[in-house]
Amino acid sequence: MSHALTPEHSTTGSHAQAGSWKEHQTLGALAGKIWLPALITGVAGLVVAAGAAAFTGGLRQFLFAYLTAFMYVLSFTLGSMLFVLVQHLTRAGWGVVIRRMQELIASAVLPLSILFLPILVAVLMGNGEVYPWNNPAFVADHPLVQAKASYLNSGWFTVRAVAYFAIWIFITRFLLRNSLKQDQTPDPSITIKLEERSGPLIFLFALSCTFAAIDWMMSLAPEWYSTIFGVYYFAGSMVGSFALLNLLIILLQKPAGLLSPISVEHRHDTGKLMFGFTCFWAYIGFSQYMLIWYANIPEETLWFQARQNGGWEYVSLVLIFGHFFIPALLLLRRQFKRSKSQLAFVSVWLLVMHYVDLYWLIYPQFAPSPVFGLVEIGALVGLVGLFVAALVKAAGQHSLLPLNDPRLDESLKFHNI
Amino acid sequence: MTSTPHDEASPGTGEAAVRGVAPAADPKQPVAYVLAEYSTPEALVKAARQVYQQGYTKFDAHSPFPIHGIDDAMGIKFTRLPWFTFVAGGLGIITATLLIYYTNKEWYPYLISGKPLFSIPSAAPVMFELMVLFAAITTLLGMLALNRLPLFTHPLFQSTRFQRVTNDKFFLSIDARDPKYKSEKTIQLLTGLGAEYVETCHKEASAPLPWAFRTAVFLGLLLAMVPVSMVAWKRSTYSREPRIRVIFDMVSQPKKKTQTTSTLWQDGRAMRPWVEGTIAKGELKADDAFYRGLKPGGLNAVAATTVSMTNLVANQDGAAAAATPGAPATPPDPLDKLPWIENFPLEVTPELMKRGQERYNIYCATCHGLGGVGNGLVTIRAIELAEGTWVPPVTFHSEGLRKQPIGRMFHSISNGVRKMPGYGDQIPERDRWAILLYVRALQKSKYAPLSDVPPEKVNQLTDVAP
Numbered sequence: 001m002s003h004a005l006t007p008e009h010s011t012t013g014s015h016a017q018a019g020s021w022k023e024h025q026t027l028g029a030l031a032g033k034i035w036l037p038a039l040i041t042g043v044a045g046l047v048v049a050a051g052a053a054a055f056t057g058g059l060r061q062f063l064f065a066y067l068t069a070f071m072y073v074l075s076f077t078l079g080s081m082l083f084v085l086v087q088h089l090t091r092a093g094w095g096v097v098i099r100r101m102q103e104l105i106a107s108a109v110l111p112l113s114i115l116f117l118p119i120l121v122a123v124l125m126g127n128g129e130v131y132p133w134n135n136p137a138f139v140a141d142h143p144l145v146q147a148k149a150s151y152l153n154s155g156w157f158t159v160r161a162v163a164y165f166a167i168w169i170f171i172t173r174f175l176l177r178n179s180l181k182q183d184q185t186p187d188p189s190i191t192i193k194l195e196e197r198s199g200p201l202i203f204l205f206a207l208s209c210t211f212a213a214i215d216w217m218m219s220l221a222p223e224w225y226s227t228i229f230g231v232y233y234f235a236g237s238m239v240g241s242f243a244l245l246n247l248l249i250i251l252l253q254k255p256a257g258l259l260s261p262i263s264v265e266h267r268h269d270t271g272k273l274m275f276g277f278t279c280f281w282a283y284i285g286f287s288q289y290m291l292i293w294y295a296n297i298p299e300e301t302l303w304f305q306a307r308q309n310g311g312w313e314y315v316s317l318v319l320i321f322g323h324f325f326i327p328a329l330l331l332l333r334r335q336f337k338r339s340k341s342q343l344a345f346v347s348v349w350l351l352v353m354h355y356v357d358l359y360w361l362i363y364p365q366f367a368p369s370p371v372f373g374l375v376e377i378g379a380l381v382g383l384v385g386l387f388v389a390a391l392v393k394a395a396g397q398h399s400l401l402p403l404n405d406p407r408l409d410e411s412l413k414f415h416n417i
Numbered sequence: 418m419t420s421t422p423h424d425e426a427s428p429g430t431g432e433a434a435v436r437g438v439a440p441a442a443d444p445k446q447p448v449a450y451v452l453a454e455y456s457t458p459e460a461l462v463k464a465a466r467q468v469y470q471q472g473y474t475k476f477d478a479h480s481p482f483p484i485h486g487i488d489d490a491m492g493i494k495f496t497r498l499p500w501f502t503f504v505a506g507g508l509g510i511i512t513a514t515l516l517i518y519y520t521n522k523e524w525y526p527y528l529i530s531g532k533p534l535f536s537i538p539s540a541a542p543v544m545f546e547l548m549v550l551f552a553a554i555t556t557l558l559g560m561l562a563l564n565r566l567p568l569f570t571h572p573l574f575q576s577t578r579f580q581r582v583t584n585d586k587f588f589l590s591i592d593a594r595d596p597k598y599k600s601e602k603t604i605q606l607l608t609g610l611g612a613e614y615v616e617t618c619h620k621e622a623s624a625p626l627p628w629a630f631r632t633a634v635f636l637g638l639l640l641a642m643v644p645v646s647m648v649a650w651k652r653s654t655y656s657r658e659p660r661i662r663v664i665f666d667m668v669s670q671p672k673k674k675t676q677t678t679s680t681l682w683q684d685g686r687a688m689r690p691w692v693e694g695t696i697a698k699g700e701l702k703a704d705d706a707f708y709r710g711l712k713p714g715g716l717n718a719v720a721a722t723t724v725s726m727t728n729l730v731a732n733q734d735g736a737a738a739a740a741t742p743g744a745p746a747t748p749p750d751p752l753d754k755l756p757w758i759e760n761f762p763l764e765v766t767p768e769l770m771k772r773g774q775e776r777y778n779i780y781c782a783t784c785h786g787l788g789g790v791g792n793g794l795v796t797i798r799a800i801e802l803a804e805g806t807w808v809p810p811v812t813f814h815s816e817g818l819r820k821q822p823i824g825r826m827f828h829s830i831s832n833g834v835r836k837m838p839g840y841g842d843q844i845p846e847r848d849r850w851a852i853l854l855y856v857r858a859l860q861k862s863k864y865a866p867l868s869d870v871p872p873e874k875v876n877q878l879t880d881v882a883p
Contacts, residue, residue: 286541293538296530332503334495415485 021260025399027392030256035392042385049378056375057366060129063122064366065379067130070119071217071358072240072380073387074112075233078209079241081106081168082234083273084175085205088191088198093410094269097261100402101245103179104395106172111390113165115383119216120161123154131157133222144223144299152219160215164208171201179402186404209234217358220365224303228288233361235281239323240354242274243347250344258400264338265416271337274350278331281357282324307360310369315360323353355380446619449572451603452579453589453612458484461587464610466490468589471606475592479573479582501559502552509551513544572618590618706762708846709831710824715756757824763850770858773851780844781852784837789813789859808836813856814863826853 027034046066053062080102087095087102119130128135132145133152139145145152174197182190210230218229226232249267252258292300307316327346336342363371402408455461458480465478469492478487521527522535532539561567573579573590582588589612591603607615651661662669673679673687682689702708705715763769778787786792791810799807811818818826830849831841844852870878 283545286538290538290541294532296532334499413485 021401022399022403025258025401025403026397027258027395027400028397031392031395031397035389038385038389038392040385042382042387042389045378045380045382045385047378047382049375049382052374052378056373057371059122059127061366061371061375062379063119063127063130064362065376066383067119067216068355068358068362068376069379069383070112070115071233071362072355073383074109075237075240075354075358076244076387077106077109077112077168077172078205078234079237079239080245081109081171081175082202082205082209082238083241085171085198085202088175088194089202091195091407093407094266094414096405096407096411097259097401098245098249098266098270099405100179100398100400101248101259102241103172103176104398104400105241105244105248105391106168107176107394108387108390109165109168109172111393112387113169115386116161116165120158123157126154131219131222133219142223148222152222157215160211164212167204167208171205174201176398179405180398182405183399183403186406188406191406209237217361220362221303221306223299226288226292226300226303228284232281232284232288235277235284236354236357238277239274239281239350242270242277243350243354246270246274246343246347247351250340250347252400254340261401261412263414265414266411267340267343268334268337268416269414271331271343271346274347275328275331275337278324278327278350282320282328285319285324306364306368312360312364312370315356315370319353319357319360323350323357327353446622448593448600448617449620450590450592450618451598451607452573452576452616452618453607453610454578454614455587455589455611456585456613458587460611461589462487462490464589464607464612467610468591468606471597473591473595473597475595475598477590477592479579479588479590481583481585481587496563498556498559498563502556505555506548506552509548510544512551513547514540516547517543570621572620575618575621576616578614578616704762706758706824707850710758710762710822710827712756712758712824718755752825752828755825757822757828759822759824761823761850761854763847765854769851770854772848773853773855773858776844776848777852777855780840781856784810785813789856806836810837813860819860823853823857826856 049065050062053059053065057064084099084102084106086092087099122130123134126134128138131152132138132142133148134154139149150156175194178190178194181187213230213233217233218225246267249259249262249270253260253262289304292304306312327350330336330342330346336346359372359376405411453464455464461478461480462484465476465487468476469490476491478484478491480487517540518535526534528534573588578586579588589607591598591607597603604615604617675688677687678685679687681687705711705713709715711719782793783795784791784793786796790812793810796807796809800809813819827849829837830844830852831839833839840849867875
């Protein structure tokens with residue numbers, strides 16, 4: 001029960017009690033079975049999206065669908081990244097067994113950085129249809145955008161995008177490398193190092209995540225601004241990340257027989273966090289809406305005006321009920337967090353709602369009325385497929401559970417009061 | 418109370434014979450608890466499970482740290498507290514909604530910037546806050562109530578051995594009020610479950626509070642009554658003195674009223690004069706033609722004259738007096754030199770003509786007559802009474818007035834002519850122009866040839882020359 005970090009403590013405890021489960025905790029042959037189909041599905045999805053876009057909205061629609069799907073899969077890696085940092089920062093013991101899963105999800109940001117290239121290339125080629133600030137004719141008409149030109153221009157945009165990915169890759173590499181190192185040696189100094197560095201890293205993460213959300217989504221409406229926008233995207237990311245984590249744990253436990261040390265108690269806690277961040281998302285979303293609604297300043301209400309007309313009002317209502325009221329009321333019950341099937345249901349539900357959330361954030365800048373067809377589905381299937389492939393690639397032949405963490409014992413014995 | 422090493426107790430030999438049972442602090446008081454000491458958590462869990470299975474309900478386990486599985490061993494059911502929290506949270510939302518609805522919409526509706534009196538977005542923060550507040554307070558109070566707290570002391574604290582519960586020992590206590598409790602049998606049960614040491618804790622004989630403490634509390638309560646009584650007294654009596662206000666209302670804010678003095682400015686006036694050149698909202702009358710009947714730049718010509726626009730009337734009075742015999746020659750009228758406009762500065766329409774007829778009949782016809790020849794009822798009466806100061810109005814059909822620029826006539830209506838006062842304050846500019854339009858029509862009618870009359874109206878005329 002003591003929280004002292006001694007090698008003796010960890011070695012005697014974990015080896016004596018949990019030697020058995022440590023043998024088969026890699027994806028192994030499963031990785032090969034998933035990787036290629038996922039990759040093929042992903043590429044096929046993108047091809048279908050591009051083909052369908054050629055008949056309907058052209059490059060512009062394809063880029064919007066691609067951006068939405070990209071922000072969707074990226075949010076999982078960002079949410080997981082932050083969760084691992086917070087785990088280290090708070091010296092949390094309970095979550096050690098689920099930490100590796102989060103580290104692996106976060107590591108998928110490296111392959112994802114390549115998938116950002118289509119958007120970056122479009123910006124550098126001067127495609128002003130996606131980001132209006134990239135269109136000189138639009139800028140000439142809008143004095144507010146001219147004032148922001150020193151920030152919103154393709155060169156500086158590229159520099160920032162590269163910086164964000166560099167920061168994220170650095171963070172995930174640092175977290176995963178050290179965690180894997182600890183699989184070999186039960187050295188508490190590695191844990192201490194992770195805890196010490198997580199403080200500065202979380203600052204870097206917070207800034208990069210906020211600015212990335214502003215650059216890639218908020219600047220679609222370059223005249224509008226909301227200081228809480230980065231937090232809004234981050235809140236949704238956390239919900240998506242926990243939903244994905246819950247789903248992965250349940251999927252890997254039942255059919256694949258992996259992750260056996262992750263018990264109902266751990267799932268209960270990730271369920272609680274998912275519940276908490278669902279409420280947090282609603283709180284942030286409402287804070288953004290309330291201030292703008294109450295201040296009633298035309299250039300601020302513009303953004304919500306687009307989302308309250310032309311059919312978008314129904315999407316907004318779906319979000320209010322589907323992303324907050326229904327899951328919050330379900331997750332309020334203890335039973336819903338402890339039952340595998342019920343937790344899996346809410347997780348899938350929230351994963352769908354998280355996509356609707358991003359669709360609602362991005363798509364009203366594309367069309368005055370909701371557009372959803374083969375292009376959007378293709379892009380979503382494509383990027384999710386590529387993300388799964390990236391995830392399997394990141395997982396590699398590493399153990400899906402940390403093997404020698406000094407707090408592993410505490411986590412294995414974790415029990416909700 | 419001496420520390421006795423644990424030994425096998427022989428059953429059925431009576432309380433005193435059970436080794437390891439310490440004498441109570443005050444054996445005269447009835448037994449409240451039986452306390453058993455264990456040195457490992459495992460022994461405590463095992464004992465708790467046994468006690469629970471024996472059917473005891475009022476017992477508790479004490480340990481320096483949380484023990485996994487102790488809840489199941491003791492048969493503790495999941496707490497009802499979440500339901501309290503849930504219901505209280507719901508009540509909080511309902512309270513906030515009703516509070517905002519009644520205060521903002523029903524009892525004290527106050528419109529701010531046209532915002533709705535009751536709307537969900539502005540109510541949501543309050544609903545959220547009250548939900549949290551109600552839920553948090555209920556959770557705290559519910560937790561205290563379910564745990565029967567606060568408790569100032571407990572019979573178990575009499576045991577000096579029990580102090581080690583915060584360090585390295587594990588205890589199980591059985592309440593004497595438990596239906597299953599039987600003094601000897603319970604002690605035997607605990608001893609048989611591997612207790613290292615069993616003792617009974619007795620109810621405490623409560624000692625009275627020290628007199629100084631009681632006096633202090635009494636005096637404190639008495640003093641606490643003073644401000645309350647003073648407020649009650651002041652509120653229920655009348656006084657000529659100014660009211661005592663702890664918190665000032667908005668009605669008694671520091672402000673200056675009309676015509677009061679102020680030390681803030683050198684001139685001592687609280688009311689500040691207009692800054693020179695200030696034009697009040699809606700008072701900018703830049704259009705010379707419409708507002709003054711002058712051509713653009715006409716105001717400069719007015720400035721060049723020796724008289725201002727407003728005291729030109731007095732000058733004309735002088736001109737009228739000069740017309741009498743023996744007076745000096747009439748000085749030239751300075752108004753003649755001003756650049757008056759010749760055409761109407763607004764669109765001429767039948768509606769304007771109708772409006773002008775109506776206004777003329779109201780304001781002008783009393784003196785000038787319906788036909789504009791100067792035979793209004795007031796004029797007729799004044800002539801009958803031989804009013805000495807009465808200056809009869811001119812006829813509009815004189816050569817001079819028919820050729821007078823329209824701007825000059827507009828000036829006459831606005832500022833007056835001879836005895837006629839200015840009507841500028843009574844008749845708005847647009848109506849003045851409408852009246853002038855009608856006057857022009859009257860003038861034209863007097864000299865109109867028959868060819869100007871539409872053929873179908875000719876037979877309506879009564880005195881047409883054949």
